[in-house]
Amino acid sequence: MQTADIQNRWLTFFGDRGHTIVPSASLVSDDPTLLFTVAGMVPFVPYLTGLVPPPFPRATSVQKCIRTLDIEEVGKTPRHGTFFQMNGNFSFGDYFKEGAISYAWELLTSEESKGGLGFDEKDLWVTVYKDDDEAIDLWKKVAGLKDERIQRLEMDTNYWSTGQPGPAGPCSEIFFDRGPKYGVDGGPATDDDRYVEIWNLVFMQYLRGEGQGKNFEILGELPKKNIDTGMGMERVAFIKQGVENFYEIDQVRPVLDMAAELSGRKYGHNHDDDVRMRVIADHVRSSLMLMSDGVAPTNEGRGYILRRLLRRTVRAMRLLGVEEPTFAELFPASRDAMKAQYPEVSTEYDRISRLALGEEETFLRTLASGTTILDVAVARTQQAGDKELPSDTAFLLHDTYGFPIDLTLEIAEEAGLSVDRDAFDALMHRQRTLAKEDAKSRKQHLADLSVYSQFRAQGETAFTGYEYLTTDTTVLGLIVDGASVSSATAGQIAEVILAETSLYAESGGQEADAGTIVGSGFELEVLDVQRPVKGLISHKVQVTSGEVGVGDAATTLVDPDWRRGATQAHSATHLIHAALRQILGPEAHQSGSYNKAGFMRLDFSWNQALSPATKSEIEEVANNAVRDNLEVTTRIMNLDEAKALGAMALFGEKYGDTVRVVEIGGPWSLELCAGTHVERSSEIGLINLVSESSVGSANRRIESLVGLDAFRDLAAERAIVSELTSSLKTPREQLPDRIAELVANLKAAERKIAQYEQGQLAQRIPALVETAQTVGSTRVVAEFIGEVPSSDDLRSLVTGVRERLGDAPAVVALAAVAGGKPAVIVATNERARGAGIRAGVLAKAAAGVLGGGGGGKDDIAQGGGSDAAAIPAALDAVIAGVS
Structure with a gap:
């Protein structure tokens, strides 16, 4: 069956x-x-x-x-x-x-x-x-x-x-x-x-x-x-x-079989391999289903869970001996097994595949870099003569770089080292405990939703804001500090439940309306508007004057400037989305948005940065739509009818059986949306694309200013350009070349200054060599040389002095003030190291005197601190360390 x-x-x-x-x-x-x-x-x-x-x-x-x-x-x-x-x-x-x-x-x-x-x-x-x-x-x-x-x-x-x-x-x-x-x-x-x-x-x-x-x-x-x-x-x-387990059913087994085929291992022949194949089969299916519901891999929340599933899959394949990318084969196997029940995994597969393949490529690079970090940690542990890799290193690799602990254990074991797994587990437990406490606090904060039940039982809150900015209504309830109350007075923060409201509750990426609620003898400033439970709108307010009570007549007043800006921004979001799809193709699908008066942000699925020319083209297409004064229409219909019409349902949004379809310029922009919009596209005014950046391995973000905010930003840029043309006495069209010329001249001047300063420092080498003193059988130079441009200059001087000290055991310790802070660099030659003198140990001792930290290799090391007055004592500590 x-x-x-x-x-x-x-x-x-x-x-x-x-x-x-x-x-x-x-x-x-x-x-x-x-x-x-x-x-x-x-x-x-x-x-x-x-x-x-x-x-x-x-x-x-x-x-x-x-x-x-x-x-x-x-x-x-x-x-x-x-x-x-x-x-x-x-x-x-x-x-x-x-x-x-x-x-x-x-x-x-x-x-x-x-x-x-x-x-x-x-x-x-x-x-x-x-x-x-x-x-x-x-x-x-x-x-x-x-x-x-x-x-x-x-x-x-x-x-x-x-x-x-x-x-x-x-x-x-x-x-x-x-x-x-x-x-x-x-x-x-x-x-x-x-x-x-x-x-x-x-x-x-x-x-x-x-x-x-x-x-x-x-x-x-x-x-x-x-x-x-x-x-x-x-x-x-x-x-x-009639199969043995969850992983062998018709919806899961095809992925398991593909993992076996790619690895050349047989399922049922080795317990450890079987576990890995089952992990792969489960995690690929879970990842497929999460991405089909709009989740993208990120470093927090839902995206982090998805990323962990994908990375555990890669790790399991590596343990099966496969180091090459495999998602291009594994995910189609899961898609074909699941599409009969969930057709969306097939219709959205191009987007899902881009996310999966992008994340796999990124993690394979992470594994390479993580291995490098681990190799360094292993080498340091071996040099120190220890047999155990620090647990905090293993945790850092796991928590920061996504490097699996079992891979750390494997590599450490190959190097003859162990990892304090109990200490690692303790760090993991602490992190989970903090996360659970955070989740518990959020749950506790929201645990009293029952306070809304008496109000929701009276019916849904009617939203009139699509047609009106002002609505007469009745106060159904008041909530202060999580408890239902009969009244609220001046100075109090309260939640107000109304029978009707013209104030838009935050949803669909659009911020809540600004405005006021007024009545006989009271005025309320609206701080936020939310939907705490389905069908109910709650207004968070500050009572600015008077006293409001349950049963009072009230009027909701939307700030018209705020609403105008919000409608401009939300409609601009639709235009940018349509422009993206026109220029990049239908796979550039919106994955999230945020808009408020004067500003819009849109995240979309794409795996590479947009060129300046492409960004300009997107901006031009969107502004051409503004210029064309396209009609904006809204219709209410059932969800199946809307999808048949071609309206896009955006990932991360929830839709009921009845939906609102927003159409701008015909089928060019046709989306399911409950937000507020302009009546014609020309009302948007101006769209100014100000940034484009990465928000994940296969997601990009566009941010734009809209309307008057867009104009003000362009006006500010015009003022800057005008000031530059005046200061540089250069026409506007020649500014890029003139600035490039000035930057090149500045860099050339900086190089000459650096060469001069290095020459000046090099001239000090003979005098520093003359200061050498004999400590035991070792020649030691330990001097404070004043201020230097950077610690790199100090390092060059130290190595120059070391080269002049000959073949006898020698140590050079020079201190200086670099960037306003004391620094000391210690170098040893080969014969000094043969005598057991290590630069890293000496630098650490000096840095401790300076009130800081330091260390490094045996041949050269650096330390620093905050107490410049302690430099003489720090150099004495180096001399003491040699004797």
Whole structure:
């Protein structure tokens, strides 16, 4: 039974039983506390918690999910994967335990010919929360299960809550017994790989209070009980396909086979190689799906997770003996395995491929440079006579350069060194702890979204700002310091919930409107406008005068200058995007944007810098569109109709069934967009492209000023040019040549000055040689020479003196003030080094006296500090080190 068939059977089964079929949400979660959609229930959380009224009584979905907390287990167990699909059915105050249990048992055990999954009842076990007698009775009634096939488990495995006050309830899990070949008898309680959990039924029936872990109070039953279930698609697939694990199913195995072919290794012949191939198969699929949802590799957030998956893939291929690029073969194998269920991986493959290949090329260079850094660290460790590579070096390579720790361990081992893995792990643990604390603080900050539920229950906030800048409305609610209040007075910061508003809430890359909210006896300055939950707009305000209360009549007033600038900038973003696609081709696809009054920024997929000529052409095409006074139209339609029309859905954006299409000049610019726009393109005024830069291995960024801000910037440049023409007495068109001439003359003069200064310093060598004193059997020159242009000049002088001291053991230590700070450079000749005198040790001793640090090679080394008055004592320290 193919994975696509399992999906079809699931959706058909629940669709036929009155469930609304909800398409999978993006892997990029709407929840600000989550990087990704980590479970099938995530898109339904607002309905399950009662924050947002559910639009349907029951629903079903097959949800794409990403989890990387157990990434180190990937490839080692039969069921751990970073990308997986969760089949779910949900009830919002509709059916409860008996319905959920009945549906699950019917689908699992019905014959395949009748649309079921065809599991044999004798292979299925269930677990329940230890005190949930009701569930046990229902399993006996519905499924006819005997007591010995039902196991009571503790709260840590069979009880669900968010960890915060709110809905909670017991769980019941369904397991498949793979047979004695895979472990001991005893049921799921044995926690053995023999029993594979395939379905979890969550019964949300209680309201829990404050508390940590298992220690919380149950406040009572929920007025509306909910059902949240999840069946693991991949787990069912590997069982139904008769393969050993998650990695051998139809959606994953083709990549594994390609890795085997490219490496010349056989799957199933070597445990370590098998793990590596499974890692590759999993990570390539996960990366493909993330990039199909608009994630690009970066150094933070979601992009960092993607980058880690891609780099672990490269590393695994290297451990299989393949050092050449392989993504050009691995990713098409995954695309072909996934496109039946997810056509976007095929239609967007050109963009996905550019991102993947660009990241692979970059990381292969990183591996080369990281290896160089590691080689230096290994050499230093060996020279120092140590046997252990410093753990902080290994961590730096891992954390800063993305150099895998296992590669560091391998290279160190080849050099006869070890790495303090415990110390490295401690550094990693500290980093993860800090990251978790940060995530926890963000979650805590947003944990009280329930404060909005009473307002959202009154309906959605009506946005009138497309047509009006002013709207009469009513204050539905006030929030101060996270709590609902009845009023707010002058000086307070508050959130205001209104029935209607003309103020635009930040979204789609467009900043929130500036403006005011006024009413009888009060005035509020709008600081921000957001959508904390779907369908609800919240205004963060400062009460500048009077007192505002719930139920008051109010009027929203958008700052017209701000809105005009914002519409100009947002429409300019569309024109720049269209110009990019016209000039570079359709693969130059927008991957992010930001705009506010007078400014726009657009990120787009492209893997090389734009030439000056190309940037000028983009700017000209966009401004020609402004000049042509193109009509800007907006239409509301369903999403499928919009896509059929050719409207572009931008990555990272979320769209409902009904969307707004913004068209500028016909099909030339046709995008899904909820932002505010001008009515005709000439209203934009002027677009001034001010920068173009890299924001990743396959992403570029354009920034432009728009309207009056663009004019002011050009006027400022004109003033600078005018001043230069006047000062240099040169016509404007000749300025580039004149400035180039002046720069060349300046560089020539600097070279002559440097040559003169070096000559002056070289003349001091004989006198410095004369200062040599004998310490033991070593000739030592230790002198302060005053100020020098740079430490390079000081280094040249030191080596010049050393050459004049002959073959006897010799040490030269010269100190100077360079750039306002004291510096000392120490050099030794071969016979001094033979006597055990090291320049690096002497420089470090001198630098310590100067209040700084230093060191270097045995033949020449440098130190510095901050206390110039200590230079004589620093030179004495060198002499003492020789004796």
